[in-house]
Amino acid sequence: MPVQNNRADIRTRLQDLIPKIVLAPSVAAILIFVYGFIVFTGYLSLTDSKMLPSFDFVGFDNYARLFDLPAWNTALINLVIFAALYIAICTVIGLALAILLDQKIRGEGLLRPIYLYPMALSFIVTGTAWKWFLDPGLGLENTMHLWGWTDFQFGWIKDRHMAIYTLVIAAVWQTSGFVMAMFLAGLRGIDNEILKAAQIDGASNFALYRRIVIPLLRPAFLSAFVILFHMAIKSYDLVIALTGGGPGRATELPATFMYSYTFTRNSMGIGAASAVIMLMTVAAIMIPYLYSELGRKEK
Amino acid sequence: MSVASQDTAVKTGGIAKVFIYLILILFALFYLLPLYVMLTNSLKPLSEITGGNMMSLPRDWTIEAWLSAWSTAQVGVSPTGLQPYFVNSILMVVPAVAISTVLGALNGYILTKWRFRGDTLLFGLMLFACFIPFQIVLIPMARILGLLGIAGTTQGLVLVHVVYGIGFSTLYFRNYYASFPTELVRAAMIDGAGFFRIFWRIMLPVSGPIAVVTIIWQFTNIWNDFLFGASFAGLSAMPMTVALNNLVNSSTGVREYNVHFAGAIMAALPTLLVYIVAGRFFVRGLMAGSVKG
Known part of the structure; x- marks a missing residue:
């Protein structure tokens, strides 16, 4: 019997090991390719790397130079404008569409997929379509002229003060349907008994939404904000496809700044520093959010 | 929905x-x-x-x-049309989706049914990896792909997409398996079933819906990726999105807008088809990716 016992013991111990062995490659990949790389980029941001990585330590010089660069400050201001408008408009449109769709609408099954399909497209496709649509000589402006409204002007995409707003238009077009879906799911989860009780008390529809429904949608607001925020910071493809960062540098965002300084302007140290700033911005929002979500699940 | x-x-x-x-x-x-x-x-x-x-x-x-967009239009320096890049994208997407989905399923299974100390922390690390701005990994990734000798190849892109896709696929499967009764797994263990046997016989047969969600999510993300394609693909492994951008923004010759549009629709068609055929699952994936934990 002891022999068999021993064998069983080895078997259970092996059984205990197998999950860890299977999990190991994924964990190793994440630790190296995500966290190792973050450390590496962080280190490069403290060196005088130019075209190639160098390991000569220069402290926080790159960060000081980064924040002295007009291009970086333009990119930051653009990001603030873009992110604020993008998040706000997507939330307003998404919430409005969700509430309207929730009014026992016939054809909801047809409308919902129409609102949402842009989310399946690449930002490059979206950019290609909107670039043309917004081009004064070809798109909307030209069409209005042909239709007889000859004073109509819409040349934002060629205007260095207005071009950043064209990014907002295209990005809102792509994502607002998704925000609608998040709010609609939230609305469908609300207990109708609460609404009925308020109706018996004589609450108007407006009051019903303002005082009961919208406060109950808090989790959906939070998720929408977090998703839109990290998409705004990561925005790269859309800028490349829609404006190429131009006219001039008018629509440069941190993501495009990082790419051009690292790979075409041979300032890898500065590029790395800008990437670190981007990561820290995302982390400042994501880490508390994920922490609370995971914590809630653990209870 | x-x-x-x-x-x-x-x-x-x-x-x-x-x-x-x-x-x-x-x-x-x-x-x-x-x-x-x-x-x-x-x-x-x-x-x-x-x-x-x-x-x-x-x-x-x-x-x-x-016809021109598919086979004769000027993309970058050569008049090949988008066809070879469409093929590149397929060759990149299929293995990347397959590998990341299988790994996600195994990871999700382990993180819910074979729990150990620190598993939540590990999962948190994987989850955060989904949301990093990828600019932070571009420089070292370019180095590593060069060292491995797979810079500018489809294999290189597959590796990149698998690595940065594991987080999401693990998230999906973990959340799905979390609601699967652990008692059934325990009972199978007592009956002497091992790790793989339980996975194969008990978990996989119920994984259909979440597998579809994961595959659609990974497919859409990887097909639509531009940043990694533009950074690591070079000329020979260039995916569809990068080729489309080159087609549209090439500065030489007459701008053939009709060709640009045809190309854009071609680039959109695979993901659009998936959306039309399996929209329900697409939305479920979006929601699961947004309401985490």
Whole structure:
């Protein structure tokens, strides 16, 4: 019997090991390719790397130079404008569409997929379509002229003060349907008994939404904000496809700044520093959010 | 769509209903307009575009632009059309989706049914990896791909997409398996079933829906990726999105807008088809990716 016992013991111990062995490659990949790389980029941001990585330590010089660069400050201001408008408009449109769709609408099954399909497209496709649509000589402006409204002007995409707003238009077009879906799911989860009780008390529809429904949608607001925020910071493809960062540098965002300084302007140290700033911005929002979500699940 | 079909108790009257329909239809037009413009103008000859109205239907219907976009248009330096890049994208997407989905399923299974100390922390690390701005990994990734000798190849891109796709696929499977009764797994263990046997016989047969969600999510993300393709693909492994961007933004010659549109629709077609065929699962994936934990 002891022999068999021993064998069983080895078997259970092996059984205990197998999950860890299977999990190991994924964990190793994440630790190296995500966290190792973050450390590496962080280190490069403290060196005088130019075209190639160098390991000569220069402290926080790159960060000081980064924040002295007009291009970086333009990119930051653009990001603030873009992110604020993008998040706000997507939330307003998404919430409005969700509430309207929730009014026992016939054809909801047809409308919902129409609102949402842009989310399946690449930002490059979206950019290609909107670039043309917004081009004064070809798109909307030209069409209005042909239709007889000859004073109509819409040349934002060629205007260095207005071009950043064209990014907002295209990005809102792509994502607002998704925000609608998040709010609609939230609305469908609300207990109708609460609404009925308020109706018996004589609450108007407006009051019903303002005082009961919208406060109950808090989790959906939070998720929408977090998703839109990290998409705004990561925005790269859309800028490349829609404006190429131009006219001039008018629509440069941190993501495009990082790419051009690292790979075409041979300032890898500065590029790395800008990437670190981007990561820290995302982390400042994501880490508390994920922490609370995971914590809630653990209870 | 994964939302419950319960209707709101709010009542709206007749006139308000008319307004609601009006607004909803206007928004539907807003979302459809760019697709309509691309589609109609891709079927016009170029002369009709530059001289005409983008909203009008073609007078001379032609698929010339589609043929050109597929096989003869100038992409970068060579007049190959988008065809080779479409193939590149397929060769990249299929293995990347397959590998990341299988790994996600195994990881999710382990993190819920074979729990150990620190598993939540590990999962948190994987989850955060989904949301990092990828600019932070571009420089070292370029180095590593070079060291491994797979810079500028499809294998290199597959590796990149698998590594940065594991987080999401693990998230999906973990959340799905978390609601699967652990007692069944325990009972199977007592009966002597091992790790793989339980996975194969008990977990996999119920994993259909979440596998579809994960595959669609990974497929859409990887097909639509531009940043990694532009950074690591070089010329020979260039995926569709990068090729499309080169086609549209190449500065030489006459701008063939009809060809650009045909190309854009080609690049959109695979993900659009998936969305049309399996939209329900697509939405479920979006929601699961947004409401985490």
